[in-house]
Amino acid sequence: MKINKSAARVMDILMILSKQNEPLSVSQLSRELGAPKSSTFEILCTMVDRGFLEFDENVKTYKPGIKLFEVGASYLNNTDLTKEARPYLERLVKRTGETAFLATESNGDIVYLDKVEAPSSIRTTATLGTRNPMYVTGLGKALLAAYSDEKVSELMENREFIQVTSNSITDFSSLMKNIKEIRQRGYSIVNRENEEDVYCIAAPIWDYTNQPIAAMSIAGLVTRMSEDKAQEYAVYLTEAAMSLSKRLGFKQNQLFLH
Incomplete structure (x- = not known):
């Protein structure tokens, strides 16, 4: 070439x-x-x-x-996923009062496609178009857990794991253990792994070919996220992720197939 x-x-x-x-x-x-x-x-x-x-x-x-x-706005406007996901993000923000995100994977990183904030919500450093490592973000780990083990290895096994905070995953073995937990739980959790004060819950989004194509999340201050509230928000989030996936033609009835 x-x-x-x-x-x-x-x-x-x-x-x-x-x-x-x-x-x-x-x-x-x-x-x-x-x-x-x-x-x-x-x-x-x-x-x-x-x-x-x-x-x-x-x-x-x-x-x-x-x-x-x-050019960027034209791309977003012509991306069906972004258009379809927006009402779900807005509904999540209305129900939780926290920030909701939509992101996809690119070369082993998460790229943010959309973001909806509530007036009282946390302001995170993530902005549209920016990238973050998958292993320290709820969105990234939700997608990794939806991928096959072979694809996870292809993307992450030889990657350098930089410790962003004291809670960050720092090696491939720990990541795989976490991915197994996510699959069993039904959603990913990031507790101060990418930003010191942020707690995030995320779930994958699937398309009509039964492939995971993106993830959505709810992010808020750790001090506001009790265990009961996190579980309540996880129900809202997984329902939204499944509903959007079904709208995109997903044929299965669970968010993690591996």
Whole structure:
């Protein structure tokens, strides 16, 4: 397969800016790319001209432009899953008063597709389009538990496990043990594994081919999440996940098939 170097650099620039979450200068971007400043500048000028980047004349930095948002919004608007899941997320927020998320897996990470917040709910660091490791998130572990053991091994066995908090899983063996518990329980739980104050419950979403394609979750402050409340919310969540899965054509009657 032949790769166009200029096209690849355009995509690399967008990824760098999305991860840095702040405007960068041409010097910073050329250094991150490992590319000459002159050629980087030409690409940046083209991206600004087409609206994919914005240039701040005062501080000489670049940031994502409105055209990039339009492309992203178009993707979300044309994704049936996002449209179909939105009412379920809103209903969960109304019933629990906590934040509800929708996410999918990409290269062993969770990517957030949608998020609904209640006025009094916790504000987490997760935003649409951002990634998090699967092994420290409720959404990620719910999907892993829905996958076959072979797929879990393919995605996670050789991955570096970084300890995000003192409660984070730090090795593949512990993850597999946790996955077994999730399958038996019927939903995943993350208790301060990715953020110090956050408790999360999640369940997978399946499609008409009986494949797990996403997960939804409820996240709230640990101090507000008693055992009884967590169990109550888990009922709401698993009902929503199953109902959405059925709407997408899922033919089974349980959320974990392995």
